[in-house]
Structures are given as C-alpha cells and as structure tokens.
Amino acid sequence: MQLEEKLEKAYNKRYKTTHKRVFSAVQKLLQEDQKPSLADVKTIAELCIQKETQQLDNDVANLLEQKEAIERALEKKSEELQEKKYEVFNTLEEAFQEDEKLLIKLHQVKLQSIDLYDILAEMIESAIITALEKESDGDLQEDIKEVVKEITFESIKEGSLNTIRVRKILSTILSSAIDVAEATPNRADEILKATLKGMRWGLIQSIDRFKKRLAYMPVEAKHILIEDYDTIMEDLNQTDTLFSQVVVTQASESSQSIRKTLLDINNEMKYDLQELVHISKETAEVMKERFSTFAKTAVKKADSALNSPKAKEAKRMGIQALFVAKEALGTALKSAKDAIDKK
Numbered sequence: 001m002q003l004e005e006k007l008e009k010a011y012n013k014r015y016k017t018t019h020k021r022v023f024s025a026v027q028k029l030l031q032e033d034q035k036p037s038l039a040d041v042k043t044i045a046e047l048c049i050q051k052e053t054q055q056l057d058n059d060v061a062n063l064l065e066q067k068e069a070i071e072r073a074l075e076k077k078s079e080e081l082q083e084k085k086y087e088v089f090n091t092l093e094e095a096f097q098e099d100e101k102l103l104i105k106l107h108q109v110k111l112q113s114i115d116l117y118d119i120l121a122e123m124i125e126s127a128i129i130t131a132l133e134k135e136s137d138g139d140l141q142e143d144i145k146e147v148v149k150e151i152t153f154e155s156i157k158e159g160s161l162n163t164i165r166v167r168k169i170l171s172t173i174l175s176s177a178i179d180v181a182e183a184t185p186n187r188a189d190e191i192l193k194a195t196l197k198g199m200r201w202g203l204i205q206s207i208d209r210f211k212k213r214l215a216y217m218p219v220e221a222k223h224i225l226i227e228d229y230d231t232i233m234e235d236l237n238q239t240d241t242l243f244s245q246v247v248v249t250q251a252s253e254s255s256q257s258i259r260k261t262l263l264d265i266n267n268e269m270k271y272d273l274q275e276l277v278h279i280s281k282e283t284a285e286v287m288k289e290r291f292s293t294f295a296k297t298a299v300k301k302a303d304s305a306l307n308s309p310k311a312k313e314a315k316r317m318g319i320q321a322l323f324v325a326k327e328a329l330g331t332a333l334k335s336a337k338d339a340i341d342k343k
Contacts, residue, residue, distance in 0.1 A: 003040060006032065007047050022048045078115075085114055116155045120169065123151060124176040128191060132184065140187070144194035145201070148173060152202025157209055163235045163242055170199055170246045178254055181261075188258060193265050200243065200272065204279050207239065211283040214290050236284040240273040 010028035015021045026044060029036075036044065089110045096102040116123065131143040155169045177195035181188035235242070244266055251262035 003029075003043050004047060007044065011051060018052050022052070082115060082118070089113075111150065111154050116151065120151070120155060120172045121176040124148065124173050124195075125180055127151065128177060128180045128195070132180075132187065132191075141190050141194040141197075144191060145198040148177070148195050148198025149201040149205070150198075152199050153205045153209075156203065156206040161207070161210055161232055161235060163231075166203070166235075167242060167246055170203070170243065171250060173199055174246060174250045178250060178258055178262075182255060182258055185257065189261055189265075192258070192261055196247065196262075196265055196269060197272075200269070200276060203239065203243065204276050207236070207276075207279050207283050211279070211286050214283075214286050233284055233287060236280045236287070239280040240277045243273060243276065244270075 006029055007025055010025040012021060012024055015024060025048070029044065089106070092106055093103065096106055127147040128144055131140055131147065134143075152169070152173060155173075156166060174195060177191055181191045184191065247262055247266040251259045251266070254262065
C-alpha cells in the first residue's frame with residue numbers, strides 16, 4: 001500500500017484539533033514503519049499540511065480573486081474621478097474665458113487638484129514646446145525652469161517621499177525633456193539645463209513642505225511614518241545622489257550628444273545641489289526630534305513582537321537549522337574519513 005493511501009486511511013477527521021488528527025495518523029504510520037526515509041517524512045508533512053490547509057487555501061484563493069476585482073474597480077473609479085475633475089475644470093475654463101487673470105488662477109488650482117503622474121510626460125513635453133514657441137515673450141530657460149519646478153513640486157508633494165516614487169517622477173520629467181531636446185538639437189543645452197534646475201527646485205520645495213508639515217502631522221499619520229522611518233531617513237540623506245543617478249541613468253539611455261550635455265550639466269550642478277543636501281538633512285533632523293518619543297514606542301512594540309508566536313517559532317527554527325547543518329557536516333566528515341581509511 002502506498003504511503004498516501006496509508007495516511008488517508010489513518011487520518012481521522014472526527015478529531016477536533018489539528019494536533020490530534022495529525023498526531024494519531026502519524027502514530028499509526030510509525031507502527032507500520034519505524035524508519036521512514038527523508039522522502040517519506042517529506043511526503044507525510046506535505047500530505048498533513050494539504051489536509052489541514054485545504055479550506056484555508058481555498059479561502060486565500062477566493063480573497064485574492066476579490067482583491068483583484070477590488071483593484072480593478074478602484075482603477076476604474078480613479079480614472080472616472082480624474083475624468084470628472086477634467087470635466088469640471090473644462091466647464092470652469094469656459095465660464096472664465098473672458099478674464100485671462102481668472103483663467104491663470106484657475107489653471108493654478110487645476111495643477112494642484114489633478115493627479116499629475118499619469119499625464120506627467122505629455123504635460124512636460126507640451127510645456128517645453130509651448131515655451132519654445134513663445135520664446136519671444138520672455139527668457140526661455142527661466143520659463144522652462146519655472147514650469148518644470150511647479151510640475152515637479154505638484155507631482156511629488158502629496159505622496160510619499162520614498163526613493164522609488166521620487167525617482168520615477170524625476171525620470172519621467174527628464175525623459176520627456178530629453179525627447180524635446182533631441183528634436184530641437186540647437187536648443188538642447190538650454191532645455192536640459194533649465195529642466196534640471198527646475199527639477200532640483202521642485203524637489204527642494206517638496207522636501208521643505210514635508211519638513212513644515214511634520215509639525216502639524218496628525219498622530220495617525222505619525223504612526224504610519226514611523227513604520228517607514230528608516231527608509232525615509234535613508235532617502236533624505238541621499239537626495240543629491242538620487243538626483244545625480246537619475247541624470248546619469250537617463251544620459252546613458254540617450255544619444256551621444258545628449259549624453260555629453262547631460263553629464264556636463266550634472267557636473268556643473270554639483271555645487272548647486274548643496275541646497276538640496278542642506279534642506280534634506282534639516283528635514284531628517286526635524287524628523288528625529290519630532291519622532292523620538294514615537295520611535296521609543298516603536299522599539300517597545302518591537303520588543304513585544306519578539307515574544308510573539310511567530311518570533312518564537314523563528315527562534316525554534318533557527319536552532320533546528322543549526323542541528324540540521326551540524327548533522328550534515330558530521331555525515332560529510334564521516335564519509336570523507338571512510339574514504340580516506342579505505343585508501
């Protein structure tokens with residue numbers, strides 16, 4: 001009789017606990033076979049786990065299906081929300097069209113109200129091209145720097161300051177500017193210089209805003225921040241490196257002329273990045289001061305977590321792993337000694 005069949009026969013579902021069901025079944029198997037192999041032990045463990053977790057597996061699968069459905073619904077509703085905002089602003093623009101000053105104020109509000117990430121690349125491209133077309137109205141570099149600064153700030157300010165998100169935003173902005181620069185090679189240096197300066201100032205403003213908000217952040221948000229404390233602190237202490245990495249990465253993916261221009265500007269800007277370093281370190285210090293009490297609370301929670309069932313099991317498994325390793329080493333040494341003795 002196969003081991004699977006034996007276990008199926010020995011398994012008594014009438015017992016109310018996992019311990020009784022598994023223990024009684026394995027005891028019966030051991031009465032028939034006192035020396036199961038490693039493969040047999042693996043099969044026994046897998047079969048017992050399968051029997052005890054089948055319903056939970058089904059529950060997890062069902063919940064995952066629901067999660068995917070919810071995520072799809074959220075994505076759809078988020079798109080509808082954006083579209084509704086566009087519709088409202090388009091109507092307001094129509095209502096304000098006779099007053100240019102009112103329109104400018106409305107556009108400022110729109111920039112602050114719309115989720116910019118999904119339209120970031122197209123928006124930057126449009127803004128730079130418009131600045132090129134209207135160059136006679138003012139200073140090209142100053143216009144591009146200001147619009148990139150504003151878009152960078154509005155894109156970063158509301159979300160997390162974590163490296164991945166900030167890097168994506170900066171990369172998207174610079175990539176879009178590079179596309180316009182490659183299509184306008186005689187103005188590439190001005191476009192890229194102004195874009196990088198705008199990105200830098202937008203990032204500085206975002207970090208400065210975060211620093212000011214720390215003082216008024218509600219307790220709930222502080223707890224969320226503490227959970228990500230180490231990551232944010234690390235990110236704040238390397239914003240200049242992140243900025244330069246974005247430039248170097250985009251340069252490596254560009255044409256030779258654009259690559260040289262970007263790397264030259266990046267080298268020129270190293271001194272200018274000191275302000276970014278300064279505001280980042282200031283913000284890190286404010287975080288340390290503001291959250292010292294919360295950090296201590298987090299440490300206490302971590303201490304209690306060390307005594308949780310999961311932590312205790314991790315300790316047990318660490319000890320067990322050591323014995324497994326010792327056993328394997330002992331077997332290997334014995335085999336080597338036997339081989340030497342035979343020689």
